[in-house]
Amino acid sequence: MIVVLASIRVKAGRVSEFLEILKSNVPSVRAEEGCIEYLPTVDAQTGLPPQVLDENVVTIIEKWDSLEALRNHIKAPHMLAYREKVKDIVEDLSLKVLKEA
8 A cells, every 4th residue: 555645835825726626526526546545634733743734735635546636636537637737836745655654
């Protein structure tokens, strides 16, 4: 299994717009072969140190049954369309692709 943490920095004031587009794509992603989990998240106010909050970051927690499934996800037609829709909203993207230790 592959776990992905995708941190997406969105332009200030546009997180709601971004989440609307992202959430409309979630059912298509979850229907992909090899998708175990695909969960958009935002920072929770917890008061726990050393948490660093950022209201302009959306983190997607993903689980895939294989690296091949993740690679297929990245080039899926609905993902290409999604990236086109958000290209002027997203400032930065970072990925952490993890495997069990």
